[in-house]
Amino acid sequence: MIFNLKNESMKQMTKFLATAIVFFAFSVVTFAQASATSNASATIVGPIGISNTTPMNFGNIAVSAALGTVAMDPAGARTPSGGCTLPVVTGGPTAAVFNVTGAANYTYAITLPAVATNITGPGPAMAVDTWTSTPSGTGTLSAAGAETLTVGATLNVAGSQTAGNYTSVTPFTVTVNYN
Amino acid sequence: MRRLKVSFFSLLFILQITGACVMAQTTPPVSATGHIFAEIIPVFSANEIAQLNFGRFSPGPMGGKIIITPQSTISVLGSVFKGTGSFNAASFYLFGDADAAYSITLPGTPVILTHTSSAKTMTVEDWNSVPPPGTGTGMLRDGAQVVNVGATLNVGTIYDNPVGVYTGTYTITFDFN
Numbered sequence: 001m002i003f004n005l006k007n008e009s010m011k012q013m014t015k016f017l018a019t020a021i022v023f024f025a026f027s028v029v030t031f032a033q034a035s036a037t038s039n040a041s042a043t044i045v046g047p048i049g050i051s052n053t054t055p056m057n058f059g060n061i062a063v064s065a066a067l068g069t070v071a072m073d074p075a076g077a078r079t080p081s082g083g084c085t086l087p088v089v090t091g092g093p094t095a096a097v098f099n100v101t102g103a104a105n106y107t108y109a110i111t112l113p114a115v116a117t118n119i120t121g122p123g124p125a126m127a128v129d130t131w132t133s134t135p136s137g138t139g140t141l142s143a144a145g146a147e148t149l150t151v152g153a154t155l156n157v158a159g160s161q162t163a164g165n166y167t168s169v170t171p172f173t174v175t176v177n178y179n
Numbered sequence: 180m181r182r183l184k185v186s187f188f189s190l191l192f193i194l195q196i197t198g199a200c201v202m203a204q205t206t207p208p209v210s211a212t213g214h215i216f217a218e219i220i221p222v223f224s225a226n227e228i229a230q231l232n233f234g235r236f237s238p239g240p241m242g243g244k245i246i247i248t249p250q251s252t253i254s255v256l257g258s259v260f261k262g263t264g265s266f267n268a269a270s271f272y273l274f275g276d277a278d279a280a281y282s283i284t285l286p287g288t289p290v291i292l293t294h295t296s297s298a299k300t301m302t303v304e305d306w307n308s309v310p311p312p313g314t315g316t317g318m319l320r321d322g323a324q325v326v327n328v329g330a331t332l333n334v335g336t337i338y339d340n341p342v343g344v345y346t347g348t349y350t351i352t353f354d355f356n
Contacts, residue, residue, distance in 0.1 A: 050211040058217035060276075070217075087220055088280040088315040096213040111208070119215050128215050151213070161219050163276065168215040177208035 046145070048102035050176050056128075058155045059093030061086065067159040074134035074150040084157050096151040100176055104145040107138050111175040112151065119155075120169055123162025128172070130154040138179065149174070223275040225353045228325070231303075233332045234266030242335045249309040249327040259334050269328040273353055277322040280315040283308055284352040285328065292332075292347035294340070301345050305331040308351075317353070326353070 061070055061084050068082025076095040080086050100108065116129035133151045141147050151174060233245050236259055243257015251268045255261050273281070285306035292301045308328045310316045317324060328351060334340055 045206065047206060048209055050209050052211045052213040055214040055216060058215070060218050060220050060279075062220040062223060062275075087276070088282070089278065091218050096215075098211055098213070117215060119217060121219070123219070126217065153215075155217055157219070163219045166217045166219065171212035171214045173210050173212050175208050175210040178206050 045103045045106070045178070046101075048100065048106075048108055048176055048178055050098050050100050050149070050174065052096065052098050052171075052174075054094055054097035056096035056151065056153065056172075057092060057094050059086070060089055060091030061155070061157060063157055063159070063161045065159045068157050069154050070157065071130070071154040072152040074132055074152040076150075076152070082157075083159055096172075096174075098149040098151065098174055100139060100141065100147045100149050102141050102145055102178065104141060104143050106145075107140045107179045108176045109179055110135065110137060110139055110149065111177075113172045113174075117168055117170065117172040119166040121162070121166030122164035123166075124158055126158070126161065126166060127156045128153045128168070129156070131172075133174075139176070149176075220276040220279060223273070223279070223281070223353070225271050225273045225326075225351075227269065228272045229267055229270035231269035231328065231330060231349075232265065232267050235262035235264040236260060236334070237262060238334045238337050238340050240336065242333075242339065245332040245334060246305075247329045247331075249307060249329040251327070251329075257334070271326045271328070271351065271353070273317070273319060273324050273326060275319045275322060277319060279319045279322075281317040281319065282314045282352075282354045283310065283312045283317055283326060284354065285312045286349045286351070289333075290330075290347050290349040292345035295344045295346065297341065297343070299335075299340055299345075301335065301340055302333045303330045303347070303349070304333065306349075326351075 058070055058072060064083035066083030068080060068084030070084050071079045072093065072095055074095050076093055078086060078093055102108065110133055112131040112133055116127040118125040118127055131151060131153045133149060139147050139149060233247060236245060239258025239260055241258035243255060243259040245259055246254045247266060247268050249268050253261065253266050285308060289302040289304040292303060306328065308326055310326065317326065
């Protein structure tokens with residue numbers, strides 16, 4: 001009999017606890033004795049995408065015995081310094097071009113490389129650093145859900161750098177993400 | 180009946196939690212990579228392989244001009260009498276990257292030649308060249324090109340320009356820009 005009583009009270013306890021949890025979770029509805037309806041909505045955001053359509057090309061660069069740099073802005077305009085000069089035959093310099101796609105009118109964060117990328121050729125490797133982009137930092141996708149992102153950088157050339165073609169062994173990475 | 184009610188609420192509760200999880204989910208960042216190219220042009224060099232030489236001549240009573248074309252043809256004006264001996268336009272050998280274009284800048288002001296044993300002078304002006312001066316007028320086909328330069332020597336009277344040797348220097352600039 002005692003056992004039965006004990007068992008009965010445990011059951012009551014369980015029920016009480018279950019009810020308490022339910023009331024707690026839905027306390028507003030239960031106590032206010034009122035109800036309201038609301039439309040639930042969700043926007044499925046297409047994934048953001050980025051693809052490289054044009055590689056970065058510093059074009060032709062003439063060097064002297066002095067070291068120098070060639071800075072290329074995101075529009076592809078080059079500025080030489082030090083021992084670097086730009087020949088009349090340009091060699092088709094161009095900033096890197098990326099196509100970004102995603103949800104219309106969304107803004108996104110742009111992450112450029114934090115470190116230098118080396119380009120190699122017949123002579124010592126040359127470092128490419130000081131990355132810049134247009135847009136810078138944050139981009140905004142168009143109503144059609146696209147934007148063109150251009151990237152420039154600075155090429156560091158040693159004095160009397162060996163002539164020839166130089167190419168990146170490992171490409172540089174540009175990352176985008178919705179804000 | 181009560182049992183069913185609890186299950187219903189539990190289900191709602193689970194749905195709510197699931198919904199919260201979906202809301203908290205973020206889209207992953209995406210990346211793309213791009214390669215980099217550059218071409219280094221060899222050091223551009225220019226060497227004089229022939230000096231501008233007006234040769235031997237006599238001024239005559241009035242003086243005049245001696246004109247040497249870039250093709251090394253010579254002509255005289257005034258009372259100048261051309262003597263025997265060699266004469267030639269200046270020649271420069273340019274070396275650099277194949278098909279690289281360059282600019283030629285000739286002296287803009289008269290160059291002064293000075294008598295080796297006195298202070299008497301003559302001037303050289305009207306500089307011209309083949310290829311012609313200007314921006315991007317030269318082209319290093321096969322990585323080299325010879326530039327020939329001519330000019331006009333102004334000769335005074337025998338009093339102004341006594342017999343002797345006259346020398347001077349001038350600068351011609353060849354530039355990739």
